[in-house]
Amino acid sequence: MRIIVARQPDGRYLIREPGSGAVADLSAHRAAELVRAKEHALAPRWIFASVRHDYPALLAHGVRVRRCLDLALTEGLLLAQQGRHGEPRHLAAAYARTRGLPPPAEVGDPAEADDAPTLFELHDSGLPPEVDTGEAAEAVADDQERRLRTVPHPERLRLLTAAESASALAAAEMSADGLPWRADVHRALLAELLGDRVAPGQRPRKLAELAERITDAFGGTEVNPDHPGSIVRALRHAGVAVDSARAHVLRRLDHPAVAPLLEYKELARLHSAHGWSWLDQWVRDDRFRPVYVVGGVVSGRWASRGGAALQIPKVLRRCVRADSGWRLVVADAAALEPRVLAALSGDRELAALTSERDLYTSLARELLGRQPSDDDRARAKIAMLSAMYGGTAGEATALLSLLRRRFPRAVSTVEQAAHAGERGELVRSRLGRTSPPPSEAWRALTGGADGEGARRAARDWGRFTRNFVVQASAADWTAVLLATLRLRLPPPAHLVFFQHDEVLVHCPAELADRVVAELAEAVRETTALVFGPSCPVRFPMPANAVEVYGDTS
Missing domain, CATH: 3.30.70.370 (Alpha-Beta Plaits)
Known part of the structure; x- marks a missing residue:
């Protein structure tokens, strides 16, 4: 049984049982009471226009549901099937498509806003005045079910839409419950590592001391360790040729400033990303409550908004x-991802190695025919990652060649995805997540051209699609x-x-x-x-x- 629950721009809820014609227009409190009763009595599948927009107010009133369909997430997955990743997926846009109309561009998208419930209230719904959100949600749900039947492997994409919708419920619940976080322990840690809290724009004691050490290491020449260009200029002046002040570059250098620079970078990152200001903003009542974005990355991985x-x-x-x-x-x-590749490709030789928890050790043993050392394990890991993500493998080149011969089905799976990307085609994950198409500029560059720039662009997109099939299937x-x-x-x-x-x-x-x-x-x-x-x-x-x-x- 399906029941539609949709939060309107004014914060009230429309609850509609498809086919019955009955619509309840309720406050959040009364809606929560009705949802609770229906959940207990019927355990329906709730239809939300957007879980991120519609569910938090119900959670605030103590209501949780077991299963749902998130129309916005489902719309995104269905649009992606046709390479239409950038199109709006909010309720008004999806409803317009059911009527063969262009989606309204001016509507604030509750599925994409930083703070959906607040920002969405600043706009009207974008629906025609004679259509309420419940009616629109019913029409969109019916249309999405029709479209689901037309995709390759509809049973897989149906599983994915259900799982994404459940993930959205979990994400909202995790934000509401919060991650247990001891603010007093955090403050004590900051004091231990950085010193006492200082005014904004000033360096804590430990960072100030490290900045002095860095200046001393350069013979008294003042260096701003927060400015990469200042570090590069100081190193060049000292006779060290570098083009970057990134940590991995600094670690290769032999200079007395390297150690304090690396320590400064680590502590400065802690101060800026998770210091006192972060604690003030994100931790309340010893709970960290971020906003999670389900499918926020094109591969299906989650993202977060702030924090x-x-x-x-x-x-x-x-x-x-x-x-x-x-x-x-x-x-x-x-x-996880090498195991996903083994399952995705049906490579039974690679699958046999997954019986051990340390897959990379068993992989190195299989490739080398001996008990591997730590270096052997590291090389085998690089070879596997190179196969999945199109890297050059460096010192593991020989093992990558062995990998191709020993596990041809696994390597063929990602190489076929790479070749499809090089041709500008879409590729799909196990359950049907679809890669975005390359840009028109890419097609113009690669279409018919035979220069090195065109070949490089094709290879780069091929590396993306090679990566996509594994990472998206893991998602x-x-x-x-x-x-x-x-x-x-x-x-x-x-x-x-x-x-x-x-x-x-x-x-x-x-x-x-x-x-x-x-x-x-x-x-x-x-x-x-x-x-x-x-x-x-x-x-x-x-x-x-x-x-x-x-x-x-």
């Missing part, structure tokens, strides 16, 4: 602490995992963090073992759903129950 939610430095993980009597269950998939797998795990978690356990291939669950200590077991089952179920029940590839995702996130680093 650098997907880039928590290891040094700050000690600030992430479970509540008293609770635990954090932390799990991450080991070498498929993690989306289904989130959807599956979210429904398996025993209340009050709940997801609090997700980052590409890592999840954190916050749960009472007595439920930790059960959460670990449910996670393992979710991994098995996800693999069967995405790659089929007979898929031989193993996706180990060991979990640990800890009080402090940093204890797993």
Whole structure:
């Protein structure tokens, strides 16, 4: 059973049961009461115009739903099937398409706004005056179901739309619940590493001391360590020829300024990205509440709006602490993308290596025929990454050649994707995420031209599509995992963090073992759903129950 729930520009909700003609026009509080009752009695599939826009106000009133369809995310996936990635996917645009009309360009898109509920209220819905949001959502849902039946492998894309929609529910819930974050521990850490807090625009004590050391290392010539050009000029003046002040370049240099420069860069990054200002803005009541953007990257990976939610430095993980009597269950998939390639390609030789958690060690052993050293493992990893992402492999070139001969189906899968990209074609992930088309400028450059610039442009786009099929298929797998795990978690356990291939669950200590077991089952179920029940590839995702996130680093 489907029930449409749509938040209007004035903050009220329209709730509509398709086919019944009955429409409820309710305040957020009354809508939450009705949704709660329907969820308990019917467990319907809710139809949201945009979960990011419509769900948070219901969450604020204590309502959670099990499953839904997010029309905005589904519209984006369907448009991408035709290479129409840049077109608006909000409700008014999607409704216009059902009527064969151009989408309104001036409407604020709640699926794309930085702060959707606030910004959306500044605009009208963009719908014709005789059409309410509930009616429009019903028409769009019906049209999307029709379009889903016409795509290659519709059952796969239907699974993806369900998983993306569930991911949107999880993302909104994670923002509402927040990641447990001890502000007092964070402040103590900043004081330990940087010194006391200073006024904006001033350097904390530790950074000021390092800046003096850097100047001394250059013989008293004042250098601004926050300005790359100043560093490059100082090094050149000292007889060191460099074109960049990036950390990886500095590490190769033999100069007394290198050590304090590298330390300065690390601490300055902490100060600017996760210092006192960040703490003031993003942590409230010992909870970090970022805004996650499901499918915010073209490959399907998540993004975040502010707060650098997907880039928590290891040094700050000690600030992430479970509540008293609770635990954090932390799990991450080991070498996820090579395993995805093994499953995607059907390469049984590569699949056989996935029985071990350390895939790169087993890969090096298979390629070299001996117990590998750490260097052998590193070279095998570079060779595999080069195969997936089109790198030159450097010192691992010989192993890359072995990889091609030993696992031809796996390498052929990514090379075919690369060749398709070089021809300007679209490629798709396992469940149907579709790569964007190259630009008209690219087509003009490569169309019929035979110069080095055209060949380089074609190769570059081929590297993108080679990368896309693996990374997007990995995003498929993690989306289904989130959807599956979210429904398996025993209340009050709940997801609090997700980052590409890592999840954190916050749960009472007595439920930790059960959460670990449910996670393992979710991994098995996800693999069967995405790659089929007979898929031989193993996706180990060991979990640990800890009080402090940093204890797993």
